[in-house]
Amino acid sequence: MKxxxxxxxxxxxxxxxxxxxxxxxxxxxxxxxxAEEPVAEATTADTFTYAQGADxxxxxxxxxxxxxxxxxxxxxxxxxxxxxxxxxxxxxxxAESWDISEDxxxxxxxxREGVKFHDGTDFDAEAVKFNIDRQxxxxxTEEMGYAGFVFGxxxxxxxxxxxxxxxxxxxxxxxxxxxxxxxxxxxxISPTALxxxxxxxxxxxxxxxPYKFVEWNKGENIVLxxxxxxxxxxxxTKNVVFRFIADNSARVLxxxxxxxxxxxxxxxxxxxxxxxxxxxxxEAAGMNISYMAYNTTTSPFKDxxxxxxxxxxxxxxxxxxxxxxxxxxxxDTILPTFVPGFDPAVEQVEFDAEAAKAGLAAAGVTExxxxxxTNPRPYNAATGVSLATAIQGYLQKVGVECTIDTFxxxxxxxxxxxxxxxxCFYGWIGDNGDPDNFMNLLSDPDPxxxxxxxxxxxxxxxxKDALLLPNGDERNAAYAEMETYVAExxxxxxxxxxxxxxxxxxxxxxxxxxxxGNVFLKNAVVEVP
Amino acid sequence: xxxxxxxxxxxxxxxxxxxxxxxxxxxxxxxxxPAPIVLGQHAxxxxxxxxxxxxxxxxxxxxxxxxxxxxxxxxxxxxSYYTKSPVTGEIFxxxxxxxELALAAIVFATVVGVLLGVxxxxxxxxxxxxxxxxxxxxxxxxxxxxxxxxFIMFFxxxxxxxxxxxxxxxxxxxxxxxxxxxxxAVIEGNWVAFNNALDHLILPALALGMYSMAIITRMTRxxxxxxxxxxxxxxxxxxxxxxxxxxxxxxxxxxxIPVTTVIGLQFGSLLGGALLTxxxxxxxxxxxxxxxxxxxxxxxxxxxxxxxxAVIFVMINxxxxxxxxxxxxxxxxxxxxxx
Numbered sequence: 001m002k003x004x005x006x007x008x009x010x011x012x013x014x015x016x017x018x019x020x021x022x023x024x025x026x027x028x029x030x031x032x033x034x035a036e037e038p039v040a041e042a043t044t045a046d047t048f049t050y051a052q053g054a055d056x057x058x059x060x061x062x063x064x065x066x067x068x069x070x071x072x073x074x075x076x077x078x079x080x081x082x083x084x085x086x087x088x089x090x091x092x093x094x095a096e097s098w099d100i101s102e103d104x105x106x107x108x109x110x111x112r113e114g115v116k117f118h119d120g121t122d123f124d125a126e127a128v129k130f131n132i133d134r135q136x137x138x139x140x141t142e143e144m145g146y147a148g149f150v151f152g153x154x155x156x157x158x159x160x161x162x163x164x165x166x167x168x169x170x171x172x173x174x175x176x177x178x179x180x181x182x183x184x185x186x187x188x189i190s191p192t193a194l195x196x197x198x199x200x201x202x203x204x205x206x207x208x209x210p211y212k213f214v215e216w217n218k219g220e221n222i223v224l225x226x227x228x229x230x231x232x233x234x235x236x237t238k239n240v241v242f243r244f245i246a247d248n249s250a251r252v253l254x255x256x257x258x259x260x261x262x263x264x265x266x267x268x269x270x271x272x273x274x275x276x277x278x279x280x281x282x283e284a285a286g287m288n289i290s291y292m293a294y295n296t297t298t299s300p301f302k303d304x305x306x307x308x309x310x311x312x313x314x315x316x317x318x319x320x321x322x323x324x325x326x327x328x329x330x331x332d333t334i335l336p337t338f339v340p341g342f343d344p345a346v347e348q349v350e351f352d353a354e355a356a357k358a359g360l361a362a363a364g365v366t367e368x369x370x371x372x373x374t375n376p377r378p379y380n381a382a383t384g385v386s387l388a389t390a391i392q393g394y395l396q397k398v399g400v401e402c403t404i405d406t407f408x409x410x411x412x413x414x415x416x417x418x419x420x421x422x423x424c425f426y427g428w429i430g431d432n433g434d435p436d437n438f439m440n441l442l443s444d445p446d447p448x449x450x451x452x453x454x455x456x457x458x459x460x461x462x463x464k465d466a467l468l469l470p471n472g473d474e475r476n477a478a479y480a481e482m483e484t485y486v487a488e489x490x491x492x493x494x495x496x497x498x499x500x501x502x503x504x505x506x507x508x509x510x511x512x513x514x515x516x517g518n519v520f521l522k523n524a525v526v527e528v529p
Numbered sequence: 530x531x532x533x534x535x536x537x538x539x540x541x542x543x544x545x546x547x548x549x550x551x552x553x554x555x556x557x558x559x560x561x562x563p564a565p566i567v568l569g570q571h572a573x574x575x576x577x578x579x580x581x582x583x584x585x586x587x588x589x590x591x592x593x594x595x596x597x598x599x600x601x602x603x604x605x606x607x608x609s610y611y612t613k614s615p616v617t618g619e620i621f622x623x624x625x626x627x628x629e630l631a632l633a634a635i636v637f638a639t640v641v642g643v644l645l646g647v648x649x650x651x652x653x654x655x656x657x658x659x660x661x662x663x664x665x666x667x668x669x670x671x672x673x674x675x676x677x678x679x680f681i682m683f684f685x686x687x688x689x690x691x692x693x694x695x696x697x698x699x700x701x702x703x704x705x706x707x708x709x710x711x712x713x714a715v716i717e718g719n720w721v722a723f724n725n726a727l728d729h730l731i732l733p734a735l736a737l738g739m740y741s742m743a744i745i746t747r748m749t750r751x752x753x754x755x756x757x758x759x760x761x762x763x764x765x766x767x768x769x770x771x772x773x774x775x776x777x778x779x780x781x782x783x784x785x786i787p788v789t790t791v792i793g794l795q796f797g798s799l800l801g802g803a804l805l806t807x808x809x810x811x812x813x814x815x816x817x818x819x820x821x822x823x824x825x826x827x828x829x830x831x832x833x834x835x836x837x838x839a840v841i842f843v844m845i846n847x848x849x850x851x852x853x854x855x856x857x858x859x860x861x862x863x864x865x866x867x868x
Contacts, residue, residue, distance in 0.1 A: 047700060054821070058612055065569035142576040142583070143613070145569040202613055218622040219813025221699050241699055245811040249678070253686050253693045410561045 045526040053265040058202030065145040077187030077207030088433020104172030117190035125165040130191040146185035178434035210235040262504040287430035288379035293452040307490040309359025311349035331494035341435035341479030379427035435479040563826035607829035625708030627814030631799040634738030646749025668743025677736040677809035694811035733810040741795040793849025
């Protein structure tokens with residue numbers, strides 16, 4: 001009797017909740033079209049809604065450093081140059097053409113005429129000078145995180161005439177062109193807006209791009225509207241809303257419900273949920289590398305033979321497949337495939353357990369001290385610990401005992417700086433898509449960048465020379481040669497390039513999800529039946 | 530009475546100083562250095578040091594605290610390290626959302642909680658009592674974030690009754706007057722926006738209010754049972770007063786005194802503790818913002834929010850205590866009697 005009363009009360013409780021909620025719902029349902037309505041011709045929706053995980057830090061490209069800001073910035077601003085849709089090769093944008101002086105020190109840009117900022121200010125050579133000057137000494141501040149990287153080699157900016165600007169460098173640097181296409185530091189802001197905003201447009205951005213800023217509801221969304229005076233072909237959809245949905249599965253559900261049209265920041269765990277909810281998956285190659293680095297300054301790995309033998313013990317194909325379930329590609333090169341200088345002919349040390357065993361025994365390697373990080377990183381979703389543990393397993397098979405010390409990311413960076421390890425795990429997220437941005441890590445004097453602590457004069461010479469070569473086949477070949485050299489020396493064992501995952505409604509088309517992680521929505525449309 | 534109120538208001542000052550010292554010290558002892566977080570991947574040792582110097586982080590902690598306190602007294606809570614916007618602006622951009630949600634949750638919790646509690650007490654050991662107790666048990670036991678996810682999956686993902694998150698469809702948003710979208714919608718006379726905001730509010734308010742509802746149900750039930758056992762209730766019944774009147778007038782009012790305190794405390798914790806609900810429902814309030822700021826070592830923001838929540842907490846307690854007086858005329862405050 002008592003049990004049945006309890007059961008009855010449970011059922012009543014459920015009924016109460018459901019009926020109470022049913023009473024409140026009403027209005028939302030009626031928006032769905034009924035089956036009897038005649039099917040109209042396909043048109044496109046007025047609004048494109050994109051959901052990301054967090055608010056941008058701000059919308060002044062000189063003052064931010066995060067991807068969430070970057071995605072919005074590229075739809076509001078434009079640069080002198082832009083990347084090709086499918087790679088990091090540069091193309092004209094606000095600059096129609098450019099000349100580089102013989103000595104590689106002077107870049108002269110011919111600017112597009114008749115372009116206006118969203119506030120009506122004319123885009124001209126003065127505007128370019130204003131934007132770069134603000135990021136050069138003496139005006140630059142330490143909060144301009146990318147000013148040094150992008151404009152560090154700039155000596156001065158000279159206005160030649162209204163639509164011609166000359167940028168002089170202190171040393172030749174071919175990567176400078178790629179810097180000008182970056183979504184941080186390089187986008188051109190209306191000088192009027194910067195003056196009005198006390199040298200900051202964090203919350204009221206004004207650019208020349210296809211979308212104009214409307215409002216930012218903190219923690220909630222940012223609204224953009226089409227720039228009808230755009231110099232090129234105007235954007236296809238009238239409004240773009242960037243929504244901020246922190247929870248991964250809530251973001252996926254919002255997509256499945258049709259509340260948003262596209263989402264990013266997802267991982268392999270929600271892929272099934274997306275496809276079951278009728279969403280389409282977008283896998284973009286990522287501009288990153290996850291690698292294992294040998295400490296080349298201490299025994300045993302200052303010896304090349306020991307490094308090669310250790311690398312031979314690891315089956316990277318199997319490792320990457322099991323750790324990342326297809327959402328990372330095995331890295332056969334340091335450079336991602338779309339970066340100029342990538343060469344498929346480069347070969348890393350091959351997996352060969354027998355040779356590894358013999359080599360390690362010959363080199364006297366029996367115990368190895370590894371350090372790794374406990375958190376996932378953009379280039380390694382599986383965490384550094386999982387990666388280290390997997391490698392520990394391979395080495396056990398060839399008779400080498402690996403001890404792993406693990407730390408949270410901030411502490412880990414301190415440990416890397418201290419240098420007390422035989423092997424460490426690290427990665428890099430590309431900044432500008434230039435090969436130098438990846439390859440110079442191995443020549444950097446700073447041990448927190450060059451974690452293998454490799455100081456090789458031959459390699460450092462190669463890096464220096466390649467910076468002087470103009471973009472093109474000769475320069476690309478120089479980087480391919482560097483890749484081969486590093487692979488032979490076995491300084492790093494490149495592990496994987498993580499893919500970037502996004503998802504969208506089947507009605508969505510026209511977006512450009514660039515390898516830099518930016519999303520260009522100028523041609524994005526949502527079809528409505 | 531007035532003296533009591535004034536005294537209680539002045540009590541806020543030592544509380545605030547205590548709170549500010551604790552949060553100030555905790556952030557500086559346990560949070561990582563903000564410089565590398567603020568300056569990012571390309572920070573150098575020199576740029577980090579220059580930044581620390583510019584933001585006063587190289588000064589002795591005591592002098593940093595007094596600089597902060599002087600600013601706070603003038604209403605300047607500083608500038609966020611991360612977004613470079615004034616902290617007061619950052620907080621007030623998000624605070625109406627938190628209040629709106631907490632109010633909706635506490636209204637739900639109070640109405641349902643008191644109702645269930647009264648019914649459970651009056652019909653003691655009946656099926657109603659069992660249902661009420663079950664509700665209370667479920668409400669106390671289920672973690673809010675999990676309940677939130679279940680709500681979203683069922684009511685939004687499966688039934689499509691409600692949106693899965695957010696406060697309103699942005700293109701319907703009414704002109705901002707109070708920052709409370711439903712109030713603003715009424716001011717504008719925009720009923721489409723009102724309904725849309727309500728749709729967005731229901732699920733998070735239910736999820737957030739569930740725990741408080743359970744506590745209030747239990748409190749009301751036990752308090753009501755105690756009152757119903759009093760002699761004067763028996764007398765009232767003996768006089769032939771209708772049962773509705775006995776319960777509604779003679780029993781309910783004194784029973785609500787402890788419940789009022791609980792409601793006040795619950796509302797305070799809803800304001801400060803809506804973090805999980807806000808995250809699950811993408812509700813743009815201060816809860817989520819607080820945690821993000823802690824993770825980014827954004828000292829000024831964390832300090833600002835904690836101070837604000839502390840003030841509100843103290844004020845709510847005061848209001849609840851004052852509400853006592855109107856519910857129970859016997860209570861006379863003397864300077865010695867404090868809670």
